[in-house]
Amino acid sequence: QKEVEQNSGPLSVPEGAIASLNCTYSDRVSQSFFWYRQYSGKSPELIMSIYSNGDKEDGRFTAQLNKASQYVSLLIRDSQPSDSATYLCAVRNRDDKIIFGKGTRLHILP
Amino acid sequence: DGGITQSPKYLFRKEGQNVTLSCEQNLNHDAMYWYRQDPGQGLRLIYYSQIVNDFQKGDIAEGYSVSREKKESFPLTVTSAQKNPTAFYLCASRGSRQGGSYNEQFFGPGTRLTVL
Numbered sequence: 001q002k003e004v005e006q007n008s009g010p011l012s013v014p015e016g017a018i019a020s021l022n023c024t025y026s027d028r029v030s031q032s033f034f035w036y037r038q039y040s041g042k043s044p045e046l047i048m049s050i051y052s053n054g055d056k057e058d059g060r061f062t063a064q065l066n067k068a069s070q071y072v073s074l075l076i077r078d079s080q081p082s083d084s085a086t087y088l089c090a091v092r093n094r095d096d097k098i099i100f101g102k103g104t105r106l107h108i109l110p
Numbered sequence: 111d112g113g114i115t116q117s118p119k120y121l122f123r124k125e126g127q128n129v130t131l132s133c134e135q136n137l138n139h140d141a142m143y144w145y146r147q148d149p150g151q152g153l154r155l156i157y158y159s160q161i162v163n164d165f166q167k168g169d170i171a172e173g174y175s176v177s178r179e180k181k182e183s184f185p186l187t188v189t190s191a192q193k194n195p196t197a198f199y200l201c202a203s204r205g206s207r208q209g210g211s212y213n214e215q216f217f218g219p220g221t222r223l224t225v226l
Binding site (some may be wrong): 043 | 153204216
């Protein structure tokens with residue numbers, strides 16, 4: 001089992017709709033979870049961090065964490081064409097390393 | 111203006127040559143990392159350093175070398191022993207346990223290396 005798994009996509013979402021990105025992880029003791037956005041040809045940019053079960057909202061972004069199910073998600077409300085990118089889920093594991101998923105490509109349809 | 115800088119942005123290398131990629135940070139971060147990204151492969155960890163004068167191999171260290179003589183700098187050398195070096199190289203740093211940004215890891219803009 002891979003440490004951090006994401007659906008590679010592409011995920012196509014109409015402009016103005018909610019985009020839902022999902023991630024599962026294998027290390028039960030993980031405590032820190034991150035979402036990065038990466039535009040084509042650019043480096044990853046940290047957009048959300050979450051450490052506790054539940055929801056964390058920042059503008060149009062909401063991160064959701066369920067440690068019992070080892071599941072973390074990112075919701076993007078009112079999706080814009082500028083949200084089209086690859087979204088990387090990352091988890092800090094028991095060895096204090098941050099492990100990245102391979103990313104989900106998101107395409108917002110105008 | 112705090113951040114992580116990488117140079118050059120683009121680098122072309124002939125086969126058999128060693129090249130060094132620069133990474134500098136002024137965030138006062140203790141830990142620094144080098145990743146390689148290939149299409150469809152995600153991020154793969156090459157080397158990391160949690161403190162000055164100390165570094166550890168990541169998952170794909172063969173053909174690479176690093177040094178950490180200063181807190182601010184973590185250069186990566188791609189040697190001629192690296193069989194397939196063409197990739198996008200990303201440097202990252204992470205804050206100290208004493209600071210508020212310990213958990214969060216930030217990336218530089220990257221260097222795109224092409225072997226001719």
